[in-house]
Structure formats: C-alpha cells, structure tokens
Amino acid sequence: MSPRRRMSEQAAEAAVDQACRVLRLPTIRGQFPELATKATNDQMSYRVFLAELLLAECDDRARRRSERRIKAAQFPREKSLREFDFNANPNIDPAVIHTLATSEWVKKGLPLCLIGDSSTGKSHLLISLGTEAAMAGYRVKYTLAAKLVNELVEAADDLVLSKTIARYGGSSC
Incomplete structure (x- = not known):
C-alpha cells in the first residue's frame, strides 16, 4: 500500500463518507462521525474502533436481511410469540411452541401443521413461528x-x- 499524504480531519471524514458510498456501507457511513468521536473520547485503539464499525455494519445488515425475509413471507399481519396469550387456550403447551420457535424443525425439513377450532390462535402461532424462522435466516412463505x-x-x-x-x-x- 502506498503512503498517502496527511489529510485534515475534515478531508478524512469526506473520504470515509465517499468510500462508504462506493463500497455500499450505509451503517458505517451513518455511524462513523459519532463512533469516531466516541473512539477519541474513550481512547480506543484503531483496531477496536475498526471492529466497532464493522460489527455495527454486520449487525445492521443481518437486521435488514431479516426484515426483507419477513416482508417476502407476505404475512397478513405482524404477530409475535410475546403477544400470544397461552392462558386463552390451555391446550397449547408454551414449551412446545418455544421449542418450535428455535426453527430446528425447519432445519431438519420437518413439516408443521396446526389443527384446531376457530379462534384458538393457529394463525397467530403460524405467523409468529414463520417470523422466528425468517429471523433465523430461513425463507418463509405464508x-x-x-x-x-x-x-x-x-x-x-x-x-x-x-x-x-x-x-x-x-x-x-
């Protein structure tokens, strides 16, 4: 790598901004000024500062991928397991549902079919479990x-x- 001439802080920020645009690193681009100030104040090493930036980018990309998979699943509405009222249907075992939420059954290629009377929470559970699977990295279709x-x-x-x-x-x- 050839040495570059020393640049001002303002020029460095502009260079980082431009490089992030070219490399498509929106999270680093957005968080760089704040994290750079924090790094200076906390006396972070260059390696720790770089690790913080890269981890923020990775976390944000994972979040956006999950959001895209959830949107692609075409769920009719948002539902989560936290919202599910297990007391309303005592026949539903919370431990079984939380085990299903790990998506191990998806990984193993096992089918899931929920059967029950109307208004027992089947759709809520299916949407919730589908959302959990999408967040775990699986493609889901409702x-x-x-x-x-x-x-x-x-x-x-x-x-x-x-x-x-x-x-x-x-x-x-």
Missing part, C-alpha cells in the same frame, strides 16, 4: 391452503407443476 391448492391445480393445468413445487422448496416431480 399462504392459505385454498390458495395453495388453486395455485397447484393451475400449475398442473399449465404443465409447470414441478416449477411451482420447487418454488415452494419441495423437490421437483
């Missing part, structure tokens, strides 16, 4: 059974059933 059946029938009629099944993550026929 669809109603009737809509899925119609889509599969239409795909079969159009001779694209294998492609449609593959889009939902299944193996091709």
Whole structure:
C-alpha cells in the first residue's frame, strides 16, 4: 500500500463518507462521525474502533436481511410469540411452541401443521413461528391452503407443476 499524504480531519471524514458510498456501507457511513468521536473520547485503539464499525455494519445488515425475509413471507399481519396469550387456550403447551420457535424443525425439513377450532390462535402461532424462522435466516412463505391448492391445480393445468413445487422448496416431480 502506498503512503498517502496527511489529510485534515475534515478531508478524512469526506473520504470515509465517499468510500462508504462506493463500497455500499450505509451503517458505517451513518455511524462513523459519532463512533469516531466516541473512539477519541474513550481512547480506543484503531483496531477496536475498526471492529466497532464493522460489527455495527454486520449487525445492521443481518437486521435488514431479516426484515426483507419477513416482508417476502407476505404475512397478513405482524404477530409475535410475546403477544400470544397461552392462558386463552390451555391446550397449547408454551414449551412446545418455544421449542418450535428455535426453527430446528425447519432445519431438519420437518413439516408443521396446526389443527384446531376457530379462534384458538393457529394463525397467530403460524405467523409468529414463520417470523422466528425468517429471523433465523430461513425463507418463509405464508399462504392459505385454498390458495395453495388453486395455485397447484393451475400449475398442473399449465404443465409447470414441478416449477411451482420447487418454488415452494419441495423437490421437483
């Protein structure tokens, strides 16, 4: 790396801003001034300061990826397990639901089907578990059974059933 001439603080900030734009590092770009001041005040080493910036960028990218996966799932509304009232339906075991929220069943490729009477919390739980899976890095798709059946029938009629099944993550026929 060739040595560069010494630049002013203002020029350095402008260079960091421009480099972050070119390299597409929006979090570093946004947090750099504040973290640089904090680093100076706390007498952070260059390595610690750089690590703080890079970790902030990584964390923010992971958050945005999760948000994109949740949006792509097309849930009809936001629901979380924290909001679920386990007391309203004593037949639902909170320990089982919290185990499902780890998404191990998704990792293992196991199916999940919730069956019950109307207004027992099935949709709430499915949306919550789907959100947890999306946050864990899995692609999720929310669809109603009737809509899925119609889509599969239409795909079969159009001779694209294998492609449609593959889009939902299944193996091709």
